[in-house]
Amino acid sequence: MSYAIEVEQLTKSYENKAALRGIGFKVEAGSCFGLLGPNGAGKSTTMKILSGLLEPDQGKARIFGNDLGTAANEARKQVGYVPQSITLYEKLSAVDNLVFFGEMYGVKGKELKRRIDEVLEQVGLADRAKDAVEKFSGGMKRRVNIAAALLHRPKLIIMDEPTVGIDPQSRNHIFEMIRSLQQSGVTVLYSTHYMEEVESMCDSLAIVDNGQVIAGGSLGEVLDRFGTQAVYLELQDGKAPPALAGYGKAEAKDDGWVLETATPLDALADWAEACKERSLKVKRLEMVRPSLEHVFLTLTGTTLRDN
Amino acid sequence: MIFSIATKEWKLLLKEKGTFFWLLLMPVMFIVLFGTVLGQLGSTPQTLTYIDMDRSSASEALLASLEAKGGYKLEAKDAGTLDDELSRIREGKLSSLLVIPKGFDGALAEGGNSQASVELYSDAASDTVAGLRSTLENVASDYREQRIDDALKSAGANEESRKQALQSPLRIEDKPQNSTEGNTVTQVVPGYTVMFVFFVMISMIRRFVNDKTTGMTARLRTTRMSPLNYLLGMWLAYLGVALVQCAVLLAFGHFAYDVQLGDLTAIAILVFMLALCGTGIGLALSMVVRGENQGMAFVQLITMGGAVLGGLWFPLEYMPKAMQTVSRFIPQYWAQKAFQDIMVRGDHLVGILPSLAVLAAFAVACVAIALLRFRGFMKSAMS
Numbered sequence A: 001m002s003y004a005i006e007v008e009q010l011t012k013s014y015e016n017k018a019a020l021r022g023i024g025f026k027v028e029a030g031s032c033f034g035l036l037g038p039n040g041a042g043k044s045t046t047m048k049i050l051s052g053l054l055e056p057d058q059g060k061a062r063i064f065g066n067d068l069g070t071a072a073n074e075a076r077k078q079v080g081y082v083p084q085s086i087t088l089y090e091k092l093s094a095v096d097n098l099v100f101f102g103e104m105y106g107v108k109g110k111e112l113k114r115r116i117d118e119v120l121e122q123v124g125l126a127d128r129a130k131d132a133v134e135k136f137s138g139g140m141k142r143r144v145n146i147a148a149a150l151l152h153r154p155k156l157i158i159m160d161e162p163t164v165g166i167d168p169q170s171r172n173h174i175f176e177m178i179r180s181l182q183q184s185g186v187t188v189l190y191s192t193h194y195m196e197e198v199e200s201m202c203d204s205l206a207i208v209d210n211g212q213v214i215a216g217g218s219l220g221e222v223l224d225r226f227g228t229q230a231v232y233l234e235l236q237d238g239k240a241p242p243a244l245a246g247y248g249k250a251e252a253k254d255d256g257w258v259l260e261t262a263t264p265l266d267a268l269a270d271w272a273e274a275c276k277e278r279s280l281k282v283k284r285l286e287m288v289r290p291s292l293e294h295v296f297l298t299l300t301g302t303t304l305r306d307n
Numbered sequence B: 001m002i003f004s005i006a007t008k009e010w011k012l013l014l015k016e017k018g019t020f021f022w023l024l025l026m027p028v029m030f031i032v033l034f035g036t037v038l039g040q041l042g043s044t045p046q047t048l049t050y051i052d053m054d055r056s057s058a059s060e061a062l063l064a065s066l067e068a069k070g071g072y073k074l075e076a077k078d079a080g081t082l083d084d085e086l087s088r089i090r091e092g093k094l095s096s097l098l099v100i101p102k103g104f105d106g107a108l109a110e111g112g113n114s115q116a117s118v119e120l121y122s123d124a125a126s127d128t129v130a131g132l133r134s135t136l137e138n139v140a141s142d143y144r145e146q147r148i149d150d151a152l153k154s155a156g157a158n159e160e161s162r163k164q165a166l167q168s169p170l171r172i173e174d175k176p177q178n179s180t181e182g183n184t185v186t187q188v189v190p191g192y193t194v195m196f197v198f199f200v201m202i203s204m205i206r207r208f209v210n211d212k213t214t215g216m217t218a219r220l221r222t223t224r225m226s227p228l229n230y231l232l233g234m235w236l237a238y239l240g241v242a243l244v245q246c247a248v249l250l251a252f253g254h255f256a257y258d259v260q261l262g263d264l265t266a267i268a269i270l271v272f273m274l275a276l277c278g279t280g281i282g283l284a285l286s287m288v289v290r291g292e293n294q295g296m297a298f299v300q301l302i303t304m305g306g307a308v309l310g311g312l313w314f315p316l317e318y319m320p321k322a323m324q325t326v327s328r329f330i331p332q333y334w335a336q337k338a339f340q341d342i343m344v345r346g347d348h349l350v351g352i353l354p355s356l357a358v359l360a361a362f363a364v365a366c367v368a369i370a371l372l373r374f375r376g377f378m379k380s381a382m383s
Helices: A043-050 A072-077 A094-104 A108-120 A136-145 A168-185 A195-201 A219-226 A265-279 A292-300 B004-014 B019-040 B057-070 B079-090 B105-108 B129-154 B159-166 B185-198 B200-214 B216-221 B229-259 B264-288 B292-309 B321-327 B331-343 B349-380
Strands: A003-014 A017-028 A032-036 A058-063 A081-084 A156-160 A185-190 A204-209 A214-218 A232-235 A250-255 A256-260 A282-288 B047-052 B073-076 B095-102 B121-122
Touching: A003 A043, A003 A185, A003 B292, A017 A032, A017 A043, A017 A058, A017 A094, A017 A185, A017 A204, A017 A214, A032 A195, A032 B321, A043 A156, A043 A185, A058 B264, A081 A136, A081 B073, A094 A108, A094 B004, A108 A136, A136 A168, A168 A195, A185 A195, A195 A292, A204 A219, A214 A219, A214 A292, A214 B121, A219 A292, A232 A265, A250 B019, A256 A282, A265 B185, A292 B159, B004 B200, B004 B229, B019 B185, B019 B200, B047 B057, B047 B079, B057 B073, B057 B095, B057 B105, B057 B129, B079 B095, B079 B121, B095 B129, B105 B121, B121 B129, B129 B159, B185 B264, B185 B292, B185 B331, B200 B216, B200 B229, B200 B292, B200 B349, B216 B229, B216 B349, B229 B264, B229 B349, B264 B292, B264 B331, B264 B349, B292 B321, B292 B331
Parallel strands: A032 A185, A032 A204, A081 A156, A156 A185, B047 B073, B047 B095
Antiparallel strands: A003 A017, A003 A058, A204 A214, A232 A256, A232 A282, A250 A256, B095 B121
């Protein structure tokens, strides 16, 4: 198995405040890896180290086998970095921005022109190529922001929260683009604090909090290891559910109730029987898949959005 | 890659409306305004307000003499308005009033030890009265010479001997050394060209600070662009701007005001060194200042202070000796001096070598500061 990214025991402090405390993970080549965590967890710092912007205080990081400490330039050639903030020259057109960034990545002449046409198609902005970026919506700007990192055909794309504050259409475009990149063998490192994005796109993930990885692996592994199975019951007229002997207490959620249990199938059957005995009208009764939000809450004691 | 960065900057500057105004339109406006106003200072006649209470041929002759010698435009007022005119002087609305009292003609004709007087009422706060007083004294001197001549004639001296007696023992031989006559426009055109070259520092600081705060510098660092390429590319961009600016302003001065530029090769090299110096200082400031506001404060100090101390607005000879010494440490002084040397004194490249050397020294020193501070700048941009 080859790894696009190998991170070992990275530590980084800013003015005596620890941002990273021995973070470590591996990303398989060609996969989409999610870095999930609240603001201030250390995601951006990790990405900046992997992009060559920062040097760690301790630890090692390798990009396709190139040690960032000794072969940073080699590593940099294979990486396309999409920062969290939109860093474009807004007075210039999309094309002018891409010409500039392409040249900074070492792409020139006809190849650059060809690549610009391709990435503009890829991000769905071919018809707005000559418009000034300042006239674009936030989502369109983010798409150009991503396009600028693709011109040199990088093998690894590092995207730092690329969907913050954008419209659904642009978000879908970005998701489509990431899937397309994956299919062409590009590795994607994706940081976000939106669980549903990781759940829908990432093959594996690391949950980061307070500068450490508190859980990592494939999505299924993380959910199985840390997630709790449950049964969801919603009754008509919003009535309370019948208590079940041998199970814990059901917690209110949305319009119904959730009962966490290690034997969800049995709980589902018992609850159905209890409702039938009491002639309660059931609107919904189902097994609930563990969620990353619940995993995070279990691991840290806080919700992702509270942070 | 350096040229790509410079090209990007030029594209940005062309899109920004303020660029044309600050770097080209405003200096042209300054040249037109000050060149026109100050250029006509000597040729516009000053008004001499007077009240002639005597209304004699003698008083008329006095007034005609003042008009001829001082180039004054005479404005007569009635005797009855004396109090009003004095009030105007006290209010600062009138700088001076000459009153020729009744009996002037008689006192003048009396001869002997008698003196005819005129009254000069003036605003002590006004600078223009000194010229009028000087002209009056000149006219009084003519009257004295005439009296002496009359006395000699009465004593029986012939015309030749009277002429010899009245001849001043002092003769002034005027020997101008320069081929081109200097005037207000030969001060203003190069002066404002030099001053506004340093305004390019505003654009430089804004761009470097903006790139840093928006994360652009950091993003570019993740590409193949080396930090040194970034610095050189940005410098090249603004060097180009300064060169174009100088070319436009000097060409404007030449075609609009017929300013003779002299040795064009020397002018071209001087313009290049001036641009290197101005943008070198801009580069150093961009690396040193903590934010745009701080940068703007420094720019104002360097451009405005440098303009005054460098003799860009008025000849240095008008300034105290101590300030003239300080000006030797100002790059604007050397740039203006070199322009004047070429345009007015007909110098060529060899003649302006000392000025070029000073400008080059400023450029080298500032670029060295920029390189020393560059690492810190990049570090703060990355975090």
